[in-house]
Amino acid sequence: MSVVKISLPDGSVREFPQGVKGSEIAQSISEGLARMALSIEVNGEIWDLSRPITTDASIKIFTWNDKGGKYAFWHSSAHLFAEALEALYPGVKFGIGPPIENGFYYDVDLGDQPFGDDELLAVEKKMIELAKANNPFVRSDVSKKEALEYFRAKGDEYKLELIEGLQDGSITFYKQGNFTDLCRGPHVPATGVIKAIKLLSVAGAYWRGNEKNKMLKRIYGITFPKAKELEEYLHVLEEAKKRDHRKLGKELELFAFSEKVGMGLPLWLPKGTILRERLEQFMRRAQIRSGYDPVVTPHIGSKQLYVTSGHYEKYGKDSFQPITTPDVGEEFLLKPMNCPHHCEIYKTKPRSYKDLPIRLAEFGTVYRYEQSGELHGLTRVRGFTQDDAHIFCRPDQVKEEFIKVIDLVLLVFKSLGFDNYTAQVSLRDPENKQKYIGEDAQWDKAEREIQEAADERGLKTVAVQGEAAFYGPKLDFMVRDALNRSWQLGTIQVDYQLPQRFELEYVGSDNQKHTPVMIHRAPFGSLERFVAVLIEHCAGNFPLWLAPEQFAILPISEKFNEYGKRILNALRDKDIRGLLDDRDEKIGRKIRDSEVKKVPYMFIIGEKEVAENKITVRKHGGSDLGAFTLDEFMSQFGSDFALPS
RNA sequence: GCUGUUGUAGCUCAGGGGUAGAGCACUUCCUUGGUAAGGAAGAGGUCGAGAGUUCAAUUCUCUUCAACAGCUCCA
Incomplete structure (x- = not known):
């Protein structure tokens, strides 16, 4: 009888009769393995254990602990x-x-x-x-x-x-x-x-x-x-489910929806607004440091603007319909994108190759008519704010600029402890090229540049066809939510099309007119979606610099409310956010309520603290740090309250 | 947009053809306290909206709106 040589994962090679089954190989290794075995990998293909193996093969037995076993x-x-x-x-x-x-x-x-x-x-x-x-x-x-x-x-x-x-x-x-x-x-x-x-x-x-x-x-x-x-x-x-941002957003009073306002139109409550503004401050500072110029543009724009950009043709009919002026019937669209506006800012004066890159940044609120069945908490809404910017640069600057943006995205993820994201290179659907505008050569170039930039930063990327924007390929940063659904946060896009459509130009060193390249980018993506994923990531326990309420002062009894007020004012003078819980409740109750609200620091004050001019510090989660004067506390912990540098 | 499920107090939820109930939150009073819920009383709802069946609808039927799960879509 002929035999087959079977290589096992440990490198050893054993001989079996031709037609041996996976189950028999497992049995020959051990009784336990035979009991646990679910499927077998044969030369890279996953097989049934009962399928005869007729040629030499390298195999691996899969159990419940292997993906291949689970899938079977x-x-x-x-x-x-x-x-x-x-x-x-x-x-x-x-x-x-x-x-x-x-x-x-x-x-x-x-x-x-x-x-x-x-x-x-x-x-x-x-x-x-x-x-x-x-x-x-x-x-x-x-x-x-x-x-x-x-x-x-x-x-x-x-x-x-x-x-x-x-x-x-x-x-x-x-x-x-x-x-x-x-x-x-x-x-x-x-x-x-x-x-x-x-x-x-x-x-x-x-x-x-x-x-x-x-x-x-x-x-x-x-x-x-x-x-x-x-x-x-x-x-x-x-x-x-307990981490779900829709649940926590309600419980922590961060945002709300109202049927009267309209579906998919979030209302930011005071505490959510602080969170969001802190993120904006963080990004504004990072962008200034990276050479961006802030700009502001209106919430509506002439329909013609989006006809020029191609957005109207692509999305116009399925979108919020134009607003028409009463007298002349001029049509305006709720801004679905910031880029056309930024193109027009670019065009306000002649540009020289020496001026580039020009980086225009705006926290631009945009409105898109998302399908009703797609609306989902803050992750998919009809009105949202992008931390948008457009970089206008020369063709030779694309890669360098792209890499700088990658660094900015990675800074955001690092500052917030997002470590399990995937970087997705979103390419054209080769079967459906009519969905896109522009020429093959430019697309190929843009796709190549994105991949090279990502490789240069050592990003592990997954290329997905059919995920590009209609005007260009993207590098998207995907993060999963509490329920394991994947969302796109940061995005970087190379665009050769819009500069042409808007007839953007700069004068090169050869004194000739050239078309710049545009990089669209949003490290957060949308503030709404980013906050949603952030809430789920930290289960509502925000880093101190983001926490809407950074501390709560908890007097033991009403007798110490006056002292509490003094502490409160002193902390507010240092730009630290918090409140004084001067309710007529016992300390245990006040602690519990602050714990439930996930307040990072609790300052407990009673007779002892007043006498020594101190505060007793309790951290969220229960640890007691002991008594400090305000100055002691600030010199030890003060820097954690500020934006991370 | 499509398919399915759900909609009762600010929140979480129970109930069920005879015009509603709990806990928490809220208000008032008592209590003045030392590290996760002190006590008492009170107030609060067109039962998502509209129509139909019925003597009677929050409950049954239809329509509609919204939320949830997924599909499709996502500049």
């Missing part, structure tokens, strides 16, 4: 779900059902049947029953013809459509129990490994992600090998 587990769970659903709803049609980062989903067509929480529970129960049956997942190769026949007989047009797109000879089915599905695999050996099951939610999803197609029901679920792991996962979800 959740992929199999999706099939288990489908089996349970079909058992309860005969005739249901299936779309796709992949594993995802946390669990799996399956898109299904249930016709007009309602499907809510009760139905989820019923299917969940059926799944548990079928898991206990411990049916093996059986892989089989089928011809395209057989595959089409099977699903034609079943009347599942979605699967038929999927099969049409596949190549004959590469089609496999998987069967467990009474359920057969078109599937590439891999799967776990049998349903029995799935012990804990939770169907999480139902949502709509267009077939193949296309708005014009029928909307299917997408059912999300998650499963685990142990009940305890499911409990832990659900607990983590609960904890994440």
Whole structure:
């Protein structure tokens, strides 16, 4: 009998009979591994443990601790779900059902049947029953013809459509129990490994992600090998909800929405405004240091301005409609972008190559008609403020300027402790070039420059096609929120188009007119979204320099309110923000209330403190730092109250 | 925009065909205190809005608005 050489991850090579299965290899390594094994990587491809290996290969056995193991587990769970659903709803049609980062989903067509929480529970129960049956997942190769026949007989047009797109000879089915599905695999050996099951939610999803197609029901679920792991996962979800900026924003009185004002139009409350203004101060200072010139432009602009920029053609009809003047019928748009205004500032006088780069910065509030279903707390709103700036430079300055902006973005992230961001190079969709303006050569150049700048700063980047702006590629900084949703914060964009459209020029050293290059950039992105992500990042425990209330003075009794007032005024003179809690409450109560409000410092004053002219300092979270005079406290901790340098 | 779920006091939520309830917050009084909720009393709601069914609707039906989850979109 012939043998195959199997290389294991530890570098050792073992011989097995040809056709050996992953499960047998696992068994030969150890009983424990065999029990834990879920799938196997064979020459870089993830396989079922039951699939015979017929050639020499390097392999790795995957368990629950590997991504490859989890994916097989959740992929199999999706099939288990489908089996349970079909058992309860005969005739249901299936779309796709992949594993995802946390669990799996399956898109299904249930016709007009309602499907809510009760139905989820019923299917969940059926799944548990079928898991206990411990049916093996059986892989089989089928011809395209057989595959089409099977699903034609079943009347599942979605699967038929999927099969049409596949190549004959590469089609496999998987069967467990009474359920057969078109599937590439891999799967776990049998349903029995799935012990804990939770169907999480139902949502709509267009077939193949296309708005014009029928909307299917997408059912999300998650499963685990142990009940305890499911409990832990659900607990983590609960904890994440506590960090949600919409919840904390309400509790900490940072911002609010009003139906009367309009959806997606945030109202910044006094405490939220302090937070936001501190961020602005931080950015203003950083920008002045980096050679930016602040400018201010109005909230509306002539429609013609956006026709010129191309924004009107691209977004005009789906946007807030123009405001028309009563007499002459002149049309104005609520400013959706600051860049056209800044282009016009550039044009106010002739520019020399010696003047460049010119960096125009503005905290510009813009209005965009976002789809109603997209509005989400502060992360997606219809009126928001960008920390926007446009750098007008010569072609030879693009890379250097781009790198400087990267540094600015990284300064922001570092100052706020954002360490798990991703840098995304957002490129054109090569299939859909008509979505963009400009010529290929300029796009290629811009895309190259962005990648080079990012590489030069050692940024790890992920390139994503189809994510560019219509006028140019971008470097986007993505951060995840408490619920693991990804948001774009900072963005840097190279633009060869708008300078042409606005006929911007400068006189070069050759005394000829040249077109400058524009870099759009916003390190925060929008203040609204940035604050939202910041709230979730620190769970409302803001760094001292940002905290709306940096301290609370807590007198032991009303007798010490006068002394408290003196301390309050002394601290305010030092530009430190806080309040005096002079309510008729006991100290325990005052401490609790300040703790709940996440006030960083509590200054407790009573008979002893008045006598010694001191304050007793308690930090948020409970640590007692002892008694200080104000001067002692300020010399020791004072610098933390100021903007970070 | 699409699919689904939800909408009761400032907040968190219970209830349910016969014109509403809790805790916290709020107001007043008592209490003058030492590191996460002192005590008592009081006030507060067109049950998201509109229409229909009914003797009677906050409850049932429809429409609409908004929020939430996801999809699509995102200058």
